[in-house]
């Protein structure tokens with residue numbers, strides 16, 4: 001086989017890492033490509049699920065003795081601690097790897113230190129190769145580890161005139177089946193789905209990730225979180241059907257903000273503590289407005305249907321904006337047609353302090 005450059009190997013490792021998206025939490029996604037001393041690929045691996053072997057271990061097992069004197073190309077700094085599996089730094093040293101190339105350092109204080117251990121054992125360590133690309137592939141995990149609360153995606157569906165329901169309260173369905181299938185796929189990539197008690201009372205949603213055609217549940221279900229200051233979620237609500245774990249987060253349990261409602265920062269800190277790295281905020285307009293006003297939303301995914309209602313609630317309420325100069329500016333990152341609808345992805349621009 002022809003030899004490949006370290007840069008090409010990193011590109012491949014980043015693609016491998018992406019295969020674990022949605023399945024590795026509370027761990028990151030990681031990919032690894034092992035090159036022998038001549039630069040030939042002798043092993044590949046990715047972290048497929050929490051508790052499973054790390055990417056480096058999978059690649060080392062494939063490479064066997066051909067790893068000796070070779071280069072390990074890894075999207076994230078190899079771990080240095082014994083969790084559910086042993087430290088990757090030690091495994092790389094034991095296999096006789098001569099060089100380790102890392103895209104992004106590990107921000108997790110518990111697991112970091114792999115680069116230092118490798119260097120101390122005489123292994124050459126280089127960092128920063130395709131760092132931006134690797135960072136983008138792991139953005140939810142890296143962001144949540146650096147700051148201690150989950151990466152939050154606000155998803156909503158609206159008509160072209162921005163309505164999330166009709167004047168009589170009916171909202172099923174604003175968007176097409178194709179868009180709703182897309183949402184279920186999105187639910188499968190996060191660790192928690194969050195809704196306000198207003199949505200639970202109005203729509204009685206299941207909030208599970210499932211196959212919309214036959215109703216089968218995805219193997220991995222996000223934690224369902226109902227933000228419910230005083231515990232108004234009915235005992236017979238579908239979110240309590242046992243199909244997935246559910247947490248009804250009350251102000252008594254989480255803490256209350258100045259308005260007496262659930263303190264949203266404390267809620268996110270508690271979710272992080274429970275292993276949630278990426279969360280999907282699914283509604284409705286009151287809760288979305290409160291999260292946006294607090295600057296806690298990292299990404300917005302809007303499904304816009306080619307329909308007009310002319311009346312009815314809007315997709316967003318009270319986001320702390322009263323004048324045009326204070327509008328929440330967004331950077332558009334993607335526009336894709338999904339069936340007859342548009343899926344618009346945007347990132348809120350950081351505001352000046």
Ligand SMILES: NC(=O)c1ccc[n+]([C@@H]2O[C@H](COP(=O)([O-])OP(=O)(O)OC[C@H]3O[C@@H](n4cnc5c(N)ncnc54)[C@H](OP(=O)(O)O)[C@@H]3O)[C@@H](O)[C@H]2O)c1
Nearest residue numbers: 156157164196198199202228229261262283284286287290
């Ligand atoms: N088109 C869409 O994408 C979409 C998605 C979801 C829902 N919806 C629609 O939205 C409507 C429901 O709207 P909604 O605004 O009443 O629902 P919501 O945003 O899901 O729930 C609002 C409730 O959340 C609770 N809450 C707890 N802590 C809060 C905090 N810190 N800040 C703000 N709220 C907090 C409040 O009740 P407590 O004070 O009692 O806790 C509040 O009334 C339904 O008609 C539904 O169909 C549309």
